Amino acid sequence: MSKKIKTGIIGLGRIGQIHLSNLLFYTQNAEVVIASDVSPATHDYARRLGVQQVTTSAEEVLTHPGVEAVIICAPTPQHVPYTIAAAREKKHIFCEKPLDVTLSTIRLAQQAVEENGVKLMLGFNRRFDPNFSRIGALVRENRIGAPQILRITSRDPAPPPLEYVKVSGGLFLDMSIHDFDMARFITGSEIKEVFVKGDALIDPRIKQYNDIDTAIIVLTFENGAIGVIDNSRKAVYGYDQRLEIFGSEGMAKAENNTPDNITLHNNKIVQTALPLHFFLERYEKAYRTCMQSFIDCIVNDTPSPVDAHDGLMATAAGLAAGISLKENRTVKMEEIIKTQ
Amino acid sequence: MSKKIKTGIIGLGRIGQIHLSNLLFYTQNAEVVIASDVSPATHDYARRLGVQQVTTSAEEVLTHPGVEAVIICAPTPQHVPYTIAAAREKKHIFCEKPLDVTLSTIRLAQQAVEENGVKLMLGFNRRFDPNFSRIGALVRENRIGAPQILRITSRDPAPPPLEYVKVSGGLFLDMSIHDFDMARFITGSEIKEVFVKGDALIDPRIKQYNDIDTAIIVLTFENGAIGVIDNSRKAVYGYDQRLEIFGSEGMAKAENNTPDNITLHNNKIVQTALPLHFFLERYEKAYRTCMQSFIDCIVNDTPSPVDAHDGLMATAAGLAAGISLKENRTVKMEEIIKTQ
Amino acid sequence: MSKKIKTGIIGLGRIGQIHLSNLLFYTQNAEVVIASDVSPATHDYARRLGVQQVTTSAEEVLTHPGVEAVIICAPTPQHVPYTIAAAREKKHIFCEKPLDVTLSTIRLAQQAVEENGVKLMLGFNRRFDPNFSRIGALVRENRIGAPQILRITSRDPAPPPLEYVKVSGGLFLDMSIHDFDMARFITGSEIKEVFVKGDALIDPRIKQYNDIDTAIIVLTFENGAIGVIDNSRKAVYGYDQRLEIFGSEGMAKAENNTPDNITLHNNKIVQTALPLHFFLERYEKAYRTCMQSFIDCIVNDTPSPVDAHDGLMATAAGLAAGISLKENRTVKMEEIIKTQ
């Protein structure tokens, strides 16, 4: 029979719980040996799902002799330290995004992973969304020809609490970072330049934290394509996640997913469903496929589908966006990458 | 340059006005020499559009030496008499549907047309609708394989006045007759049997006139396919004209047309446009193409795309439907055709 | 904490495996104590998912002192015997459809359930599909007014093997039965009359077994509405499950679900996704909600959402359809119900 990868999970917050239940119920060839969270209140969730060993110590997971792969869902500042520790223990690593908000720190993780010959996969789950993964495949199969224009719409249903904004790293590193990764994934090209126009159009209080809630981000790519991302922290109609890639031979376009496919006609209007509410609903399948892909790359010894370089480039784009907004100018990616 | 067909039009009611303006503004190779209507109140419309000769006498049109083709938009009882008169004058004929509600009378028109070697085209304009004509072409190009199931939805936005119901010939000969013609056109097969379930679900007063306002009509075809038409006199959301043909190799489906392609999203719903209001809006292009097709079949001396046989079969299906409803049984078409 | 219902499952074929994994991974307040299947080859599946006791004996499940609810996924002939046995053991029952193909036998099960005060729920899972359950709710909330026309399209992607056809009970009891139940569920009314036109248009060999593969079924309802079901055993484009209910105040319509929401444009066509392949994909969520509803009605002591009467009426409609097809006439439901 096929081998089962023994995993340990660090962090049982919202995203940790998703990964845990996916590992238990939907992932082939995986089992969960141990789970940790600093808050004992979360332990009951893991125990009820049948995890035998639950602890407050991340260290216990990182050094557990039976664990082959670690799932890091701790807060961002711990991402790189835990990644390095796990790598040294020769454990494969799945780490939530962003790997870090500083390029030099990301490079430390990258180095540790390479030196120890383990796999590192980052949680850019949207690459595994049925819509977006299929569009990526269509581009790679040359179904749209040479990419020329990329359009990403990525809008949240409601802004996060101001306390969260304070520590979020800002719109570009917290929210747009997913779109930067998607831009690279879909075009199959590195970003070359970034230009941003943005403002606090939803809630001016966000400016206290040097942040914005609405942005249009122009990207140029190494392969010549140009792209645009539009971000908003508040789409009253729900989570808006659309993407379009236009090329010399055609165009592929992904619309939102909805909870049903019903139209209701009355004497005034025709009504259809709002998009699925937020990322848990919209990316439910993406989270599952994402975790399966991690286990698969270990079992089959294939390269990680989302590696440290991917994390570095997405963060670099976020940093470039911040400078562009502040200085009202185009920022070259090499300007960021060379100086950090 | 190509020849211009000289036409004369009889009847300047709603449908006559449509044909007149289409002949004048949208039809290649046609001109209008004379127009008639028993009501002088309608004459001004024709004069303003530039028709030189306008009269109260249909006879004048039918016998006008300069007229090559007659457009008959008079009430149904005049359809066959005018058709026969025009045929004897060696004029081509475009006649509004239904040709008549009695098969033997239709056969008289058919005979006159054949004997005099003129063309007769019936105003089953829906065959020329961009949606339905394209589906017909897809079937004939074998894109859906052998037809197996046909579905037609045909619902009006509002019931006609009761006074009209009285003289309408009933739902089947007034409204479903278009759908019977469409069924033959799309499947490319004759109807074999008719079965109906129907009721007065919208307004019970319609029963006074032995009529109904809601019906489901099952058709079997000579080629083995089966079909269903659903009719309603009142769809509160507007004119509902959809069609679907399902075959061994695929399915083609036409949705309603709408005045715009907008979606409006707010925090409660996503809203799209209602269908186009009624037949004038929905079949605007069909009316134009229909009239052009009539002129074309004269200019090119090709067979009429909708001939007397088509009129006979549609009426026969309407008569069969009436018997099926009354006797709650399947009625064979040959039962109708042989006995009238 | 809330009580967990202890369940035992009989039958580990395809549908039994779905119910088992749903009970284990997706159902709140349920656990699985024991599973049985006459074929030991299926036992490994249950064991791997963690079921402690797996047996070849249905009897063991039916009499297991720890079991509070039995899930019957055995072949149809065992449905009623097992239902009666479980009822006598005072166990609640979830039974796959159809309960039986004979009304008198169904009534025996109905009686046993009533006498023993247990709940019986039938596996008409489509009632729990997000599209159809929402349309049912819209009708009950009077959002479309008085129902007048119901349209159900229900087409399979490929016909079953001829060996299956032989024992299937025929199209109406095997396939249309779901649609009969859906018709009653959506209109909220009993079926009054049934009329069928059908044929073997896909594979004539099916006629050897007195069966057909294509049908149009006209229903009249006690509340005056009329409806039509179209069935095909082979839609080359995949599983086609659509529904439309038209009423005095509006219309609600459910389109197919698709694996993605992508359009691909090239210089010839615009291409979108085929419907989800078959019932496992399409009704994945419905199966889960269905099982949860069963457990909920036990925990909350509410009536079963799909009871023995529902099973009886769906089977009766299937029997009426068979007679209508054979005798080419409308068959009243009371004719069936009174004579069996």
Place this chain on the structure above:
Amino acid sequence: MSKKIKTGIIGLGRIGQIHLSNLLFYTQNAEVVIASDVSPATHDYARRLGVQQVTTSAEEVLTHPGVEAVIICAPTPQHVPYTIAAAREKKHIFCEKPLDVTLSTIRLAQQAVEENGVKLMLGFNRRFDPNFSRIGALVRENRIGAPQILRITSRDPAPPPLEYVKVSGGLFLDMSIHDFDMARFITGSEIKEVFVKGDALIDPRIKQYNDIDTAIIVLTFENGAIGVIDNSRKAVYGYDQRLEIFGSEGMAKAENNTPDNITLHNNKIVQTALPLHFFLERYEKAYRTCMQSFIDCIVNDTPSPVDAHDGLMATAAGLAAGISLKENRTVKMEEIIKTQ
């Protein structure tokens, strides 16, 4: 009866012919007294439609004593001279876009129009497209709240010949100018800043003429909104004209129009229609409504719906875009308006 406005038309090229036939066949309260074109080859078209006086001299139209309103469809360099001449003759003016490519020249026309108290309407026909005019109305009715993000996609089916590119004024003044006008129309706000990324991705030869064929244009508006236009000279799937406005209370989105509403399903794909081919098909209705609006504003003595200021601002945005592309920086509109 209502007054008929006597018009004269200058220029019988493609667009002149459209305006002429719309005036003759679709416009209430208008007649055409005279038409001119320097090329006698075009005269036959006008004569066949019934225009009594056709000439090679624009002067004759401009000074014709019976003409109340002039339709200028001559090449761009004549737009302002003819506008000034017509204004001095106290004739109302409909002029094709752009009024001119130099702001100071536009101001001369603006002055002449004001001094002579005549109306000037520019041919920004897209404002009258059923999709876009309705979205404009939704914004003004506050149905989407405060505008925050505007997205316009405007892509041609094929690039123009290189000889045309040479004299076109470049992508921004030839093609994007429509989108700049649309941006102002939809947001109801003036443009404040322009930023462009663009390239010759379709045909590098276009660079010889200092032009590009692909662009992403970021706009900021006086009311705080931000917007993005994406332009391409070659969408292989046809004319792509979409628009989306996102605000604090909702979002309105216009998809492309198509020649039919058919889906064709086979065993591999579901296929729908390509967008309408190009501007003649797509904006057929817009052209009609546009001309009617011009006549209406004369008959009712209401302000021109698209005046000289609108022409000035659209041209200014085009000029700003050119500088932004060349200098890779944000260009403020006031920088353009103050220095020309």
